Amino acid sequence: MxxxxxxxxxxxxxxxxxxxxxxxxxxxxxxxxxxxxxxxxxxxxxxxxxxxxxxxxxxxxxxxxxxxxxxxxxxxxxxxxxxxxxxxxxxxxxxxxxxxxxxxxxxxxxxxxxxxxxxxxxxxxxxxxxGHVRSGPDPAVDRLVGRLRGGASRVGEAMADLDAGDLGVGERQLRRRFTVAVGYGPATYLRIARLERAIGGAAAASGLAELAHGAGYADQAHLSRDFRELTGATPREFLGWR
Incomplete structure (x- = not known):
């Protein structure tokens, strides 16, 4: 799974x-x-x-x-x-x-x-x-989550695409609200979203270089570093690749 x-x-x-x-x-x-x-x-x-x-x-x-x-x-x-x-x-x-x-x-x-x-x-x-819902969603946070999950390569790119000002919230305030709502800042969440893209795309990739490119990593070394830090294993070990 x-x-x-x-x-x-x-x-x-x-x-x-x-x-x-x-x-x-x-x-x-x-x-x-x-x-x-x-x-x-x-x-x-x-x-x-x-x-x-x-x-x-x-x-x-x-x-x-x-x-x-x-x-x-x-x-x-x-x-x-x-x-x-x-x-x-x-x-x-x-x-x-x-x-x-x-x-x-x-x-x-x-x-x-x-x-x-x-x-x-x-x-x-x-x-x-x-029975315990206390409040409605935060549209600004939800939209930034969507941008980061959708393939943004950098937080700044996602912020620019989002244009937080149109939502009535400044960038600094949005980052703070994001951390409170998600649990960590946009940069950390972007790393996790990228890892999920890599795991989800592994079956269709022919190798680590293709997997890294498709998931939005700078290169294969970047992918390998994040896998070790976030999964405790190399990409090949985690994915069961020989």
């Missing part, structure tokens, strides 16, 4: 489902599987996860980490679209960066109630999220 909780190296079952229509501006997918020893790589998302007798939020990662759910144990989650988790969780995404936080620590009594329900019925994830 690929994506937020994905890697080319895994031994657990995993599947994704689209969110309910009412949550599609907020949630990327619902997912379920079993615990494994897979390496989990950054993708700019936050997840609300039910597994191993607990309910917790996995914040936006800047480095690879190992799954904390025991192999073979069932696990369920809901993955927020980049920049939208705070609308439900009520805490800035950058406060959750590289952290795993129990829902009870974020929501108090409401978190205990939600945890009890989810441990009994993980399929209630979408309903719990729908």
């Amino acid at each position: 690929t994506g937020r909780r994905g890697t080319a190296h895994h031994d657990g079952v995993y599947r994704e489902l689209p969110p309910p229509e009412a949550l599609r501006d907020l949630v990327r997918c619902l997912w379920s599987g079993t615990g494994s020893t897979r390496t989990i790589v950054p993708d700019g998302c936050l997840d609300l996860i039910v597994g191993d007798g607990r309910v917790f939020v996995a914040g936006p990662d800047t480095a690879p980490w190992r799954s904390e759910i025991a192999p073979g144990r069932p696990i369920h989650g809901i993955r927020f679209r980049p920049g939208n988790a705070a609308r439900v969780l009520g805490v800035a995404a950058d406060e959750l960066r590289d952290r795993r936080v129990r829902l009870t620590d974020l929501w108090g009594r409401a978190g205990r109630t939600a945890t009890d329900r989810l441990l009994t019925d993980p399929s209630a994830l979408a309903g719990i999220v729908a």
Whole structure:
């Protein structure tokens, strides 16, 4: 599997489902599987996860980490679209960066109630999220996320294409809002988006040089450096290429 909780190296079952229509501006997918020893790589998302007798939020990662759910144990989650988790969780995404936080620590009594329900019925994830939406989306942040995911080679290019002034927000303020909403600044998110493009395009690439060019890297060395830092492996190791 690929994506937020994905890697080319895994031994657990995993599947994704689209969110309910009412949550599609907020949630990327619902997912379920079993615990494994897979390496989990950054993708700019936050997840609300039910597994191993607990309910917790996995914040936006800047480095690879190992799954904390025991192999073979069932696990369920809901993955927020980049920049939208705070609308439900009520805490800035950058406060959750590289952290795993129990829902009870974020929501108090409401978190205990939600945890009890989810441990009994993980399929209630979408309903719990729908019932805790606190605000609407930030159009400026959403549009910048889209530009960075869409293939911009530099943050400045994405900003120029976006023209933040037309949205009634200056560049400095937009960068600050982006960090609060996404969990890290646009430059870090661009690296992660580029990695996702590389992973997604690997099947169609004839080699690392073509893969690097197609994903927007300056060259093959740039791709290799980011893979090592964000996945803990070389591109060939991570992708299973010989």
